[in-house]
Amino acid sequence: MDSIDEEIMRCVVRNARSTYAEIGEAAGLSAPAAKRRLDRLVATGAVRGFTALIDTQTMGWRTEAFVEVYCKGNPTPGALGESLGEIPEVIEACTVSGSADAMVHMLARDITHLEQAIQRVREAPVIDRTKSVIVLSRLIDRPRL
Incomplete structure (x- = not known):
């Protein structure tokens, strides 16, 4: 390159x-x-695809949260990704170091919608528990290169 x-x-x-x-x-x-x-x-895979960036504000999805995910047993990242990928409110998920197994970025219309989506995360067979924090305001929001 x-x-x-x-x-x-x-x-x-x-x-x-x-x-x-x-x-x-x-x-x-x-x-x-x-x-x-x-x-x-x-x-070569350097560019994995092309996408549209949707302004979720226009959809009315204004409530954001970061959710620590703690797994049952030791699921593979692929199994965890499959479970989380079925939940449209999950807009990003990563395995992480530390006590949590993964960090999930979620977006919803409001607190009620967010709570329902987090409950769906908790119901996934590989998930033991979650710990959530709600975003109050964005300080920096840069596109990735």
């Missing part, structure tokens, strides 16, 4: 719908060369 590849990735992170001409302009390439480079980044 070189600086041209990095510029291509910055461009598609800013706007996944960028045209090859726009990507090429940002990276100093022709549109066909930008397409070849981007195709290679996808083929």
Whole structure:
């Protein structure tokens, strides 16, 4: 990976719908060369996919929480991910070091909706218990590169 590849990735992170001409302009390439480079980044797994970023505020999902998850036994990360992936309010989940097994970022309409979603997390067969904190305000919210 070189600086041209990095510029291509910055461009598609800013706007996944960028045209090859726009990507090429940002990276100093022709549109066909930008397409070849981007195709290679996808083929090697450096770019895993393209997505739309939804403004959850417009959906009315304004209540956020971070939930520590404690598992029963020792489930694999794959099994834990499968269980959590079935819950649409889970927008991000990671295994972590420390006493918790995983940290889950959740989003819901309101406290009642959040409570119902956390209950669904707790009902997953691999989950023993949870510990939640609710987000009061976002201080920094940067897109990832």
